[in-house]
Every structure is written in structure tokens, then in C-alpha cells.
Amino acid sequence: MLAGALGCARGPQAVEPAAVAAVAPVAAAMDPVQVGTVRAAESLALLEAPGQVLQPPGAVAEVAPPFRAQVTEVLVAPGQTVAAGAPVATVLMPEVLRAAGSYVGAALRAQAYQQRQKQLVELKAEGLMRLADQAENDARIAEARAAQKEARAVLQAAGVAASEAEELVDGEGSRRGRLTLRSPLAGTVTMVKAVLGQQWDVGSPPLVRVVGVGAGGAGELRIEARLLSGIPDGSRFELRTPSGQLCPLRLIGRAPAVDGRDGSTLAWFAPAPSPGSAPPPLPAGLAVKVSISPAVAADAGGERAVVVPARALRWVEGRPAVLRPGPPGSGSPGVPVPVRILATLGADALVAAALVPGDPVVLDASLHALAPSPPKELAP
Numbered sequence: 001m002l003a004g005a006l007g008c009a010r011g012p013q014a015v016e017p018a019a020v021a022a023v024a025p026v027a028a029a030m031d032p033v034q035v036g037t038v039r040a041a042e043s044l045a046l047l048e049a050p051g052q053v054l055q056p057p058g059a060v061a062e063v064a065p066p067f068r069a070q071v072t073e074v075l076v077a078p079g080q081t082v083a084a085g086a087p088v089a090t091v092l093m094p095e096v097l098r099a100a101g102s103y104v105g106a107a108l109r110a111q112a113y114q115q116r117q118k119q120l121v122e123l124k125a126e127g128l129m130r131l132a133d134q135a136e137n138d139a140r141i142a143e144a145r146a147a148q149k150e151a152r153a154v155l156q157a158a159g160v161a162a163s164e165a166e167e168l169v170d171g172e173g174s175r176r177g178r179l180t181l182r183s184p185l186a187g188t189v190t191m192v193k194a195v196l197g198q199q200w201d202v203g204s205p206p207l208v209r210v211v212g213v214g215a216g217g218a219g220e221l222r223i224e225a226r227l228l229s230g231i232p233d234g235s236r237f238e239l240r241t242p243s244g245q246l247c248p249l250r251l252i253g254r255a256p257a258v259d260g261r262d263g264s265t266l267a268w269f270a271p272a273p274s275p276g277s278a279p280p281p282l283p284a285g286l287a288v289k290v291s292i293s294p295a296v297a298a299d300a301g302g303e304r305a306v307v308v309p310a311r312a313l314r315w316v317e318g319r320p321a322v323l324r325p326g327p328p329g330s331g332s333p334g335v336p337v338p339v340r341i342l343a344t345l346g347a348d349a350l351v352a353a354a355l356v357p358g359d360p361v362v363l364d365a366s367l368h369a370l371a372p373s374p375p376k377e378l379a380p
Contacts, residue, residue, distance in 0.1 A: 033334070034363040035325055036309040038355045039348075041293075048291050051225035051239070051269075055211075055284040061184045062206035066158050069093040071198040072178055076189045076208060084186045088208045089194050090178050097177045099154035100165040102147055110144035113137055187212040211284070221282060223249065223269045225290040228262070229343045236293045237269055245280040248272045249290065303352045305342060310349045312361040313341070322353070323362040334362045 073090035076082060116137050123129040152162050158179065160168065168177060183189075191209035194200075200207065223239060237249035249269040258265050269290060271279040282288075312322045316336040323334030339353040355361075 033325055035360045036312055036363045038357055038359040038361060039307040040357040041305040041307055041350060048289050049225040049227050049267075051223050051288045051290040053282045053284055053286040053288060054222040054224050054268075056221055058185070059187075059212040059284065061187070061210045061212070063088050063181050063183060063208040063210065064204075064206040065091050065093055065179075065181065065200055066202075067093045067095045068202060069179075069200045071194045071196060071200060071207065074192065074194045074196060076192060078189055078192050080189045082183045082186065082189060082210060084183060086183050087180045088183050088189070088210075089181045091181060091200070092178055093158060096154060096158040096160060096179060097168065099151045099158075100160065100168040103151035103155060103162060103165040104169050106144045106147035106151060110141060110148065113141040113144060117141065181207065183208070183210045185210060185212045220270055221279075222252065223271075223282075223288065223290065225267050225269065226259075226264045227254075227267050227292075228264050229345065231267070231292060238291045238293070239269070239271070239282075240289045240291060241280060241282070241286065242288070247279045247282075248274065303340070303354055304356070305350060305352055306355050306357060307348050308339070308351055308353075308355070308361055309363055310344055310347050311363045313339070313349055313351075320351075322351075322355075325360055325362050337361075 069091040071089060072092050074088075075090065076086075076088045082088065120129050120134055120137060124134075151165070155162060155165060160179065168179070171177070187210045189208060190211050192207070193205055194207040231251070231254070237251060239247040239249050241247075248271070250272040252268040252270050254268075255266040271282070273279045308322055313320055314323070315321070316338070319338050320341050321336040321338050324337055325334045337353055337355060339351040339355075342350040342352055344350070
């Protein structure tokens with residue numbers, strides 16, 4: 001009775017028409033193959049990375065004392081235009097003042113010992129000089145010269161010439177012991193942190209910041225962008241400002257390390273204006289967009305850069321490929337076409353392949369390509 005319930009008959013079983021009718025719609029639903037279309041690479045902005053215009057080298061100067069100092073006078077204000085070498089603040093640096101005093105004192109001692117040296121030479125001619133006196137005087141001269149060199153090193157670090165040491169120590173009026181800080185370049189004062197009586201220490205923020213005007217000696221402009229994908233060979237680069245102005249760029253270099261936080265890398269570009277056209281004004285700090293477009297020319301092997309849906313990619317014999325759909329009703333999952341993946345961006349993939357825009361490719365290729373061949377009918 002159990003065998004009869006399970007239908008375990010010895011002879012061949014016929015399939016009920018109702019069962020066939022129930023399966024047919026499912027099979028029919030699996031037969032259609034979803035197809036996508038190959039697009040031209042020009043239709044894909046491979047990457048639009050955020051970027052920023054960097055300050056050219058030498059275009060910004062921060063003025064700060066090299067040693068601990070007290071601000072005694074502020075000579076500029078934000079927005080003021082200054083020339084190169086213009087005074088911006090006056091400070092009192094005890095270490096520099098002490099070094100100036102040591103230099104002047106060592107010079108006086110050396111001068112006195114030199115006079116003593118002449119006297120010893122005269123006494124030697126008369127046979128009245130002792131060798132111990134000569135040796136002691138030579139040692140004192142050496143000590144004085146060594147003290148001078150030590151003090152001169154401190155003065156040089158502060159930008160003070162040795163000839164100015166005596167004036168710094170013995171100067172007249174309110175300028176005695178004070179040093180003037182000067183702007184190293186011509187430009188506009190954009191920040192003033194100096195306050196009268198402020199005690200400034202090494203490592204504190206600068207007292208004054210000056211941004212240079214003009215391009216003289218500032219170096220080539222740089223644009224820094226953060227990229228989240230690779231750059232295919234032959235790519236074209238373009239900058240777009242917030243106002244919509246465009247400027248072609250050329251790649252200068254890429255950072256050798258990847259940021260572990262998001263997998264991005266930094267890249268640097270420079271304006272590459274076409275002949276007869278100048279780049280738009282690019283002030284430092286301007287936020288821009290850097291667009292990367294792929295090359296579209298076909299190479300000698302027939303490959304060209306095209307865009308395919310990312311769903312069409314799969315692996316065939318260890319290589320990436322897409323499937324070109326077979327003739328309708330053939331039951332073939334498609335003909336594999338090898339590709340080289342240049343970059344992926346969302347639902348699109350930039351590949352190099354022997355494809356042309358408009359070619360159909362199978363979507364969800366991994367599902368269709370692995371479908372088994374239709375089973376052969378069983379002989380009765």
C-alpha cells in the first residue's frame with residue numbers, strides 16, 4: 001500500500017499532462033537572456049575626483065622668531081600689502097641678545113690678549129719673557145675666539161650679522177636689544193597673531209602670514225586630487241571650477257602609498273593649456289573637480305576602450321570576459337569575448353576588448369554561462 005502511494009511501479013511512468021503544464025511556464029521564464037549594450041567610452045566620465053588648488057612653492061611665508069621672544073611692536077595688519085623685506089614686527093629675544101653680548105665681550109677679550117701678545121714678543125726680545133706666560137696668553141686668545149664663534153652661530157640663526165651685534169647691545173633709544181622681523185616676499189598679509197607683550201615660544205603658531213602675489217618665483221601651479229581607482233594608460237584629464245570653467249590637465253605624479261582608511265591615493269596635476277589659450281584663474285585653496293576620461297582609440301590588435309555593464313563581467317578560463325549572446329533559440333549561453341578591465345565605477349566597467357559600441361552582451365553572465373546544456377530525451 002505504501003509502494004502504491006509512492007508510485008513505485010516497475011514499468012516506465014508517463015508524465016501527466018497537468019505536470020507538464022505546471023513546469024512549462026517556469027522553464028519559459030528562464031529561457032530569456034537579459035542583454036545589455038556596449039557603450040562608447042566617451043559616454044563615461046571614468047572618475048570625477050575632488051581636488052584642490054595648492055599654493056605654489058614659495059608663495060606663502062610665515063614669519064616667526066627663531067628663538068623665544070616677546071613681541072614689542074606690531075607693524076602690519078591683515079589685508080595690508082607689503083614688499084619683500086618690509087618690517088612686520090619687532091621682538092625682544094633674550095637668547096639672541098645674550099649671544100650678541102657674548103660676541104662683543106669675546107671680541108674685547110681677544111683684543112686685550114692680542115695686545116698682551118705684542119708685549120710678550122717685546123719681552124722675549126729682551127730675554128724677559130717666560131714660556132708659561134706665552135702659553136697662557138695663547139690659550140686665552142683661543143678661548144676668546146671660540147666664544148666668538150659660538151655666539152656668532154646663534155646670531156646667524158637669528159638672522160643677525162656679527163657686525164650688528166655691538167649695535168644690538170649698545171644701541172640707543174627704544175630699539176636697544178630689539179630685532180625686526182621682516183617679510184621674505186612681497187604679498188598680502190592674511191594673518192596677524194602677534195599681540196603686544198606676547199611671550200612667543202618655539203613651536204607656537206607664526207606671528208604673521210604673508211601670501212605672495214604674482215607668479216614670479218612661485219613655481220608651477222599644482223592641483224591635488226584624491227583618487228579611488230586606477231588611471232588607465234592614455235587617459236585624459238580635465239579640471240572644472242565651481243563656476244564651470246574648464247582647463248586641461250597633465251598628470252605630474254601619484255603617491256606610492258594607499259590611504260588605509262578608504263583605499264584612495266593622492267595624485268598631482270598641472271595645467272596644460274592648449275596653444276593660444278590661458279588657464280582660468282586658479283587661486284590657491286580653490287576646490288575643483290578633476291575629471292578622468294579614458295582613451296578611445298583602437299590599438300593594432302582591434303581592442304578599444306568601451307563601457308560594459310558591470311553585471312556582464314565573468315571569468316572564463318581564468319580571464320575576465322563578457323558573453324556575446326548566441327542566436328535566439330539556439331540554447332547557447334553566449335560566445336565569450338576576453339576583456340581587460342581598466343576600471344570599474346558603480347554599475348559600469350571600462351574594459352579594453354574587441355567590441356564596438358552597440359554590441360550586445362549578456363547580463364548576469366555568471367548565471368547564464370554556467371547553465372547546463374538541455375538534457376537529452378530519454379529513449380522509451
